[in-house]
Amino acid sequence: MTAPQLTVIAMAFGATAVVLLIALGFYLLTLKRRLQHLQNEHSHHLKVTEEQLRHFQHQLDEKQNRSLVQSRHLQQLQNSLTAVEAQVKEVKLQDPSMRLYQRAAELVKQGASVEELVQTCDIPHTEAEMIMKIHKDNPPPT
Incomplete structure (x- = not known):
């Protein structure tokens, strides 16, 4: 080249x-x-x-x-x-009539008759019958 x-x-x-x-x-x-x-x-x-x-x-x-x-x-x-619940319980316990009705309800649960409720709780016969109807077969509300 x-x-x-x-x-x-x-x-x-x-x-x-x-x-x-x-x-x-x-x-x-x-x-x-x-x-x-x-x-x-x-x-x-x-x-x-x-x-x-x-x-x-x-x-x-x-x-x-x-x-x-x-x-x-x-x-x-x-x-x-x-x-409030505590106050309601306290009021219930302080009210003598409520204690009677509570005692009556307890007696109904134990099998007491209407006459036993009238005598023990000193409440009228018709009220004893009403408590008996309410509490006989119904458990208490929780």
Whole structure:
């Protein structure tokens, strides 16, 4: 081969190398842009997820606080109910007529007759019959 031919071949290789370098540069630039785009998308999704997490945590905190308030309120209601029930029992025990009727109900459950109720509890015959009908076969409410 002659020198001019070698020069042409060298120039062709050089031109090919330059073209390949330019193509490689564009390819690397495209990869860099794609990577930057993916990083931006990832960052955006991460921000959205973090915001959703904060929102859900806030909702959970609110629900826990409401539950705590409701539990306290229910406990107060239970305490009030217990106090009222105790007062009702105390009133029943203080009322002499109620004690007579309770005693009559107990006697009925033990098998006493209407006459035994009249004599033992000092109540009228018709009231003794009514107590007998109410308590003879009915268990007391719980």
